[in-house]
Amino acid sequence: xxxxxxxxxxxxxxxxxxxxxxxxxxxxxxxxxxxxxxxxxxxxxxxxxxxxxxxxxxxxxxxxxxxxxxxxxxxxxxxxxxxxxxxxxxxxxxxxxxxxxxxxxxxxxxxxxxxxxxxxxxxxxxxxxxxxxxxxxxxxxxxxxxxxxxxxxxxxxxxxxxxxxxxxxxxxxxxxxxxxxxxxxxxxxxxxxxxxxxxxxxxxxxxxxxxxxxxxxxxxxxxxxxxxxxxxxxxxxxxxxxxxxxxxxxxxxxxxxxxxxxxxxxxxxxxxxxxxxxxxxxxxxxxxxxxxxxxxxxxxxxxxxxxxxxxxxxxxxxxxxxxxxxxxxxxxxxxxxxxxxxxxxxxxxxxxxxxxxxxxxxxxxxxxxxxxxxxxxxxxxxxxxxxxxxxxxxxxxxxxxxxxxxxxxxxxxxxxxxxxxxxxxxxxxxxxxxxxxxxxxxxxxxxxxxxxxxxxxxxxxxxxxxxxxxxxxxxxxxxxxxxxxxxxxxxxxxxxxxxxxxxxxxxxxxxxxxxxxxxxxxxxxxxxxxxxxxxxxxxxxxxxxxxxxxxxxxxxxxxxxxxxxxxxxxxxxxxxxxxxxxxxxxxxxxxxxxxxxxxxxxxxxxxxxxxxxxxxxxxxxxxxxxxxxxxxxxxxxxxxxxxxxxxxxxxxxxxxxxxxxxxxxxxxxxxxxxxxxxxxxxxxxxxxxxxxxxxxxxxxxxxxxxxxxxxxxxxxxxxxxxxxxxxxxxxxxxxxxxxxxxxxxxxxxxxxxxxxxxxxxxxxxxxxxxxxxxxxxxxxxxxxxxxxxxxxxxxxxxxxxxxxxxxxxxxxxxxx
Amino acid sequence: xxxxxxxxxxxxxxxxxxxxxxxxxxxxxxxxxxxxxxxxxxxxxxxxxxxxxxxxxxxxxxxxxxxxxxxxxxxxxxxxxxxxxxxxxxxxxxxxxxxxxxxxxxxxx
Numbered sequence: 001x002x003x004x005x006x007x008x009x010x011x012x013x014x015x016x017x018x019x020x021x022x023x024x025x026x027x028x029x030x031x032x033x034x035x036x037x038x039x040x041x042x043x044x045x046x047x048x049x050x051x052x053x054x055x056x057x058x059x060x061x062x063x064x065x066x067x068x069x070x071x072x073x074x075x076x077x078x079x080x081x082x083x084x085x086x087x088x089x090x091x092x093x094x095x096x097x098x099x100x101x102x103x104x105x106x107x108x109x110x111x112x113x114x115x116x117x118x119x120x121x122x123x124x125x126x127x128x129x130x131x132x133x134x135x136x137x138x139x140x141x142x143x144x145x146x147x148x149x150x151x152x153x154x155x156x157x158x159x160x161x162x163x164x165x166x167x168x169x170x171x172x173x174x175x176x177x178x179x180x181x182x183x184x185x186x187x188x189x190x191x192x193x194x195x196x197x198x199x200x201x202x203x204x205x206x207x208x209x210x211x212x213x214x215x216x217x218x219x220x221x222x223x224x225x226x227x228x229x230x231x232x233x234x235x236x237x238x239x240x241x242x243x244x245x246x247x248x249x250x251x252x253x254x255x256x257x258x259x260x261x262x263x264x265x266x267x268x269x270x271x272x273x274x275x276x277x278x279x280x281x282x283x284x285x286x287x288x289x290x291x292x293x294x295x296x297x298x299x300x301x302x303x304x305x306x307x308x309x310x311x312x313x314x315x316x317x318x319x320x321x322x323x324x325x326x327x328x329x330x331x332x333x334x335x336x337x338x339x340x341x342x343x344x345x346x347x348x349x350x351x352x353x354x355x356x357x358x359x360x361x362x363x364x365x366x367x368x369x370x371x372x373x374x375x376x377x378x379x380x381x382x383x384x385x386x387x388x389x390x391x392x393x394x395x396x397x398x399x400x401x402x403x404x405x406x407x408x409x410x411x412x413x414x415x416x417x418x419x420x421x422x423x424x425x426x427x428x429x430x431x432x433x434x435x436x437x438x439x440x441x442x443x444x445x446x447x448x449x450x451x452x453x454x455x456x457x458x459x460x461x462x463x464x465x466x467x468x469x470x471x472x473x474x475x476x477x478x479x480x481x482x483x484x485x486x487x488x489x490x491x492x493x494x495x496x497x498x499x500x501x502x503x504x505x506x507x508x509x510x511x512x513x514x515x516x517x518x519x520x521x522x523x524x525x526x527x528x529x530x531x532x533x534x535x536x537x538x539x540x541x542x543x544x545x546x547x548x549x550x551x552x553x554x555x556x557x558x559x560x561x562x563x564x565x566x567x568x569x570x571x572x573x574x575x576x577x578x579x580x581x582x583x584x585x586x587x588x589x590x591x592x593x594x595x596x597x598x599x600x601x602x603x604x605x606x607x608x609x610x611x612x613x614x615x616x617x618x619x620x621x622x623x624x625x626x627x628x629x630x631x632x633x634x635x636x637x638x639x640x641x642x643x644x645x646x647x648x649x650x651x652x653x654x655x656x657x658x659x660x661x662x663x664x665x666x667x668x669x670x671x672x673x674x675x676x677x678x679x680x681x682x683x684x685x686x687x688x689x690x691x692x693x694x695x696x697x698x699x700x701x702x703x704x705x706x707x708x709x710x711x712x713x714x715x716x717x718x719x720x721x722x723x724x725x726x727x728x729x730x731x732x733x734x735x736x737x738x739x740x741x742x743x744x745x746x747x748x749x750x751x752x753x754x755x756x757x758x759x760x761x762x763x764x765x766x767x768x769x770x771x772x773x774x775x776x777x778x779x780x781x782x783x784x785x786x787x788x789x790x791x792x793x794x795x796x797x798x799x800x801x802x803x804x805x806x807x808x809x810x811x812x813x814x815x816x
Numbered sequence: 817x818x819x820x821x822x823x824x825x826x827x828x829x830x831x832x833x834x835x836x837x838x839x840x841x842x843x844x845x846x847x848x849x850x851x852x853x854x855x856x857x858x859x860x861x862x863x864x865x866x867x868x869x870x871x872x873x874x875x876x877x878x879x880x881x882x883x884x885x886x887x888x889x890x891x892x893x894x895x896x897x898x899x900x901x902x903x904x905x906x907x908x909x910x911x912x913x914x915x916x917x918x919x920x921x922x923x924x925x
Contacts, residue, residue: 181850332850334874334875335889336875336876336889336894518849519849521874521878522878525871546831548871559881561864561869805836807821807822807823809820809837810838810917
């Protein structure tokens with residue numbers, strides 16, 4: 001007698017299971033299927049091509065009606081099961097059909113997760129799950145209006161690409177900093193974002209959806225930061241969760257999904273679960289490969305093979321958007337016991353990263369070129385020892401075979417007409433010819449004479465190899481000091497390329513300039529952060545995690561981990577109220593040390609980090625702002641008392657110092673900038689050893705720069721004499737901006753000036769009025785974004801996590 | 817092992833750290849760029865600098881006082897420097913973070 005097998009759900013997993021079962025045990029079961037969707041089994045993975053118009057529904061059907069008839073299977077379309085009676089062993093549908101079972105398979109799949117923001121139930125808010133959703137989206141797309149997709153994961157991006165292909169104006173909102181962060185590292189996420197944006201889809205990351213609003217239907221989406229995006233269609237694609245409600249009601253063990261053993265059997269021996277609704281060894285699955293594996297196991301079990309067991313294996317992720325190649329597999333976190341091999345080819349838009357442990361691949365991210373994904377997957381699965389092909393592994397399977405390539409030998413083997421520099425069309429023969437013919441010995445010489453590696457710089461490595469081949473050991477390729485061990489590029493090249501390529505985030509720089517580490521180091525990150533702050537003042541979001549602690553908490557860390565705080569005293573001028581406020585703060589917070597600084601202000605030392613916001617709040621009440629005594633930025637403008645008091649004073653040096661400080665505070669610079677204004681050549685403010693100094697004379701203002709009184713001692717150079725205070729300010733600001741734009745991170749003005757040459761600086765600032773005003777205006781523009789008092793920001797709650805422990809534990813136990 | 821809840825992964829900035837106060841001193845809990853979480857004593861083996869205040873890169877942190885680079889996984893100083901700091905087991909369950917408290921008690925004992 002045939003047993004009755006009832007299946008709840010008619011998706012891809014039970015469909016595949018039936019194919020296996022019909023093959024292994026034909027005729028053993030009488031099969032009855034309940035499908036809540038009013039249709040046959042179709043390929044859900046292909047919904048994206050249906051949405052984009054590349055495929056029709058008919059093309060993605062797996063089992064047509066004829067298949068069910070041929071195999072004698074009863075399919076209830078549009079019947080949702082509302083009850084499982086485990087005692088009576090029956091199921092009942094919402095249309096009142098009750099069927100008895102001997103074995104029951106639950107394959108109810110998953111339900112989309114809806115963010116419970118206000119307005120989530122307005123008409124026009126859809127999910128992306130089944131053909132009905134796709135049809136609703138295609139209908140909405142006919143209006144050619146604006147759509148918002150919430151969720152920048154696999155599903156969300158596919159939905160966005162589909163809607164875009166249907167002619168809608170699409171914005172993707174993603175709550176994390178990079179797209180598909182579960183499958184991709186930040187570098188690949190950045191490339192993906194760029195590719196998505198190139199299709200005309202807007203992407204907003206770190207987007208926190210606050211509400212969906214509209215009058216009776218969707219009209220706009222509001223973000224937590226106040227941004228408002230008009231939209232007539234909102235697609236929620238933020239994730240899925242297993243649809244296990246019916247099993248739970250029936251008293252079957254449910255955790256995240258329906259809990260099954262390796263044989264896909266639930267805690268009721270006659271009930272199996274498979275697909276996205278099932279949870280095996282604590283894991284639930286959403287990609288098709290493991291679901292098909294579950295189908296195979298369930299079919300074997302139902303056919304009587306009790307040894308069949310589901311084994312976890314990592315499944316590669318691929319994005320189904322035409323023209324975007326992306327592959328991600330396994331574990332790609334960093335670790336000491338792991339090594340990474342990174343290949344970046346910026347011009348081709350290729351990024352590849354292999355994560356290795358004990359000479360075996362454990363993770364792979366491929367972007368732009370994924371042909372070797374299968375091979376890497378195979379190496380990983382087989383745990384192949386890759387040490388013999390390590391050097392060329394990342395180039396893929398086609399490179400393997402013979403002996404490992406010696407990169408130097410490969411360059412030596414190139415014919416003379418092989419193109420080395422693509423940008424400038426320079427071939428190998430021309431470079432080697434110039435080196436020997438003209439006696440060139442440095443990379444800069446080769447660049448000057450041949451233009452090779454003078455544009456994008458991506459062939460620098462090849463050019464240097466040619467120099468080594470031609471010159472032998474006399475060539476020292478390290479002549480350009482790289483920024484750090486994460487790159488071969490020097491500071492100047494990096495700065496130039498940031499501007500030339502319009503790079504506006506740290507991941508963008510690291511990708512385009514082919515960084516060899518995935519997230520930089522403590523040397524390059526603060527430098528890049530400064531360059532981006534300086535070059536894109538209105539666009540770049542300052543990355544606090546790439547700043548040194550002092551700039552992150554706006555105080556100076558001391559050897560015992562406490563901090564010192566220096567409020568701004570404009571031009572070194574103070575009064576009784578300010579001093580009283582400082583005294584009160586010192587008493588209140590029991591500050592152990594108060595000291596007058598060399599820059600004419602007051603330093604309070606030994607403040608506990610937790611107290612910083614409260615200290616600032618009290619100082620702020622008295623009108624103080626941060627003195628930036630910690631910053632690679634404008635610190636102090638030291639002054640003497642000038643013509644107001646001094647019998648020798650020629651100009652109002654105090655007033656001018658205060659004016660400079662109020663104009664320039666808050667600006668970030670490559671290294672610290674200290675200034676001074678002296679009222680006469682007696683120079684009581686010691687202006688002639690400062691980064692920028694002013695000596696007032698009867699006829700005007702003598703501007704000095706490039707002094708030093710630290711590691712090095714050096715008197716200033718004279719920039720020039722100007723007549724009025726306004727002119728002096730313009731010249732000083734322009735000089736500072738020139739330094740900001742050209743200086744290498746941590747390079748003080750005197751070192752920068754030595755590198756650029758004093759005459760060149762004079763020419764640009766003193767002689768070229770247009771250039772000077774352009775520098776001045778760029779500084780003024782940048783100040784709009786820089787002049788925010790960091791103390792008051794933090795008193796009002798910014799970065800409050802910095803100042804509090806996240807938890808206190810163990811104290812109760814200690815008291816016992 | 818006694819797992820104690822210390823909060824949620826979202827409490828820690830990405831590529832940053834937060835402290836957990838304990839009777840035996842602070843523990844620094846780090847979150848890397850790819851959301852791995854590690855806990856080590858907040859005390860550089862060199863001169864006791866607060867590691868939680870350093871710049872986090874890869875699975876390492878650079879001490880804010882004298883730029884020692886400490887591995888978050890092993891607690892050992894990387895590069896030419898020698899020294900190690902204690903690591904504390906961390907468990908991530910969904911969003912929630914736990915650290916092993918017994919390991920703390922054993923240090924007090």
